[in-house]
Amino acid sequence: MNTFILRWNPAVSSYKMEDHKENCERIKREPVFYNWSVREWQNLNAGDAFVLLQVGTDNDGIAMIGKFITNEYESDSWRKDGTKIHYADIQIFYACDLSEKRSFNAKYFENKFPNIKWHGGHSGEKISEQDSEKLIDRIDSAMKNTYGFESTNFSDFLKNDNRFLPIDPEAKKAELLALLASYNPVVYTDDETFWNCLLDEYKFAIEVSNSSDSRGNSICITFSDYEFTLTFAGWYKYFKMREGSYAEFLELLKSILENKVCVLNAYDNDSEYDTVVTKMLPANQSKVKVSYWAADRSFEAKL
Numbered sequence: 001m002n003t004f005i006l007r008w009n010p011a012v013s014s015y016k017m018e019d020h021k022e023n024c025e026r027i028k029r030e031p032v033f034y035n036w037s038v039r040e041w042q043n044l045n046a047g048d049a050f051v052l053l054q055v056g057t058d059n060d061g062i063a064m065i066g067k068f069i070t071n072e073y074e075s076d077s078w079r080k081d082g083t084k085i086h087y088a089d090i091q092i093f094y095a096c097d098l099s100e101k102r103s104f105n106a107k108y109f110e111n112k113f114p115n116i117k118w119h120g121g122h123s124g125e126k127i128s129e130q131d132s133e134k135l136i137d138r139i140d141s142a143m144k145n146t147y148g149f150e151s152t153n154f155s156d157f158l159k160n161d162n163r164f165l166p167i168d169p170e171a172k173k174a175e176l177l178a179l180l181a182s183y184n185p186v187v188y189t190d191d192e193t194f195w196n197c198l199l200d201e202y203k204f205a206i207e208v209s210n211s212s213d214s215r216g217n218s219i220c221i222t223f224s225d226y227e228f229t230l231t232f233a234g235w236y237k238y239f240k241m242r243e244g245s246y247a248e249f250l251e252l253l254k255s256i257l258e259n260k261v262c263v264l265n266a267y268d269n270d271s272e273y274d275t276v277v278t279k280m281l282p283a284n285q286s287k288v289k290v291s292y293w294a295a296d297r298s299f300e301a302k303l
Helices: 017-026 129-147 154-160 169-179 243-257
Strands: 003-008 032-037 049-054 061-068 073-076 084-095 186-189 202-208 219-224 227-232 235-240 261-268 271-282 287-291 298-302
Touching: 003 061, 003 129, 017 032, 017 061, 017 084, 049 129, 061 154, 084 154, 129 154, 169 202, 169 219, 219 243, 227 243, 235 243, 243 261
Parallel strands: 003 049
Antiparallel strands: 032 084, 049 061, 061 084, 073 084, 186 202, 202 219, 219 227, 227 235, 261 271, 287 298
């Protein structure tokens, strides 16, 4: 894992002080994401740490810390001068208003980290491994002693919170094939066709057939460059290409394989193929209540 120093001058940046103050409050309630320009992008990978320095002000110091959740990508410059620059998306772990949180002021760090420019320089500077370890430890200490962070710290976040990191479809394919080996999974690629499992935008699909089901209900898993899908007996769900979404997907997949869930399908009276409702339910759900819009009628059906 690398650590990059990002720099922010509120007087010239498109990210304004009012934006930062809003993020300082939002991060207390929910995950916050942003993107930032990175000059030394060649060595950047999703999962690397960043420390954002506020510069050019009376309160220079560490204004934000977190991790990159994408690799670099090229886009129009925030300066709107017609040039292209490199960005990466970031997940903010902590943000503070340096006019109020003085313990992150540059004067408490610059003597111990003389190799880091604390009052200027470009955004996206990779620091040495030694400085990285020392700086993260110093930040952990400041957060614990000053802000009362007892249950979690920056180093824990960097190592353990992978919810928003991107997944590698090929690595997940190998993992899924190992998990499903006893079910004889079949892999379809983009030069093959398989009913609604594999469309043009999908890279590959994995089908698991149920030999004991005369209706032919199978499990289908599809991966594209930007999402993946789990389909079973008319029910389906889309997932983002993130580790957190993949963990949720695995729980659902295992629940289906272990018969812990079932799929309820409601059909139109005139055609059993026109599905009105498709819903996944816990397998121990004993009754389903159906209510009508225009009349006070309902019935309960045992599953």
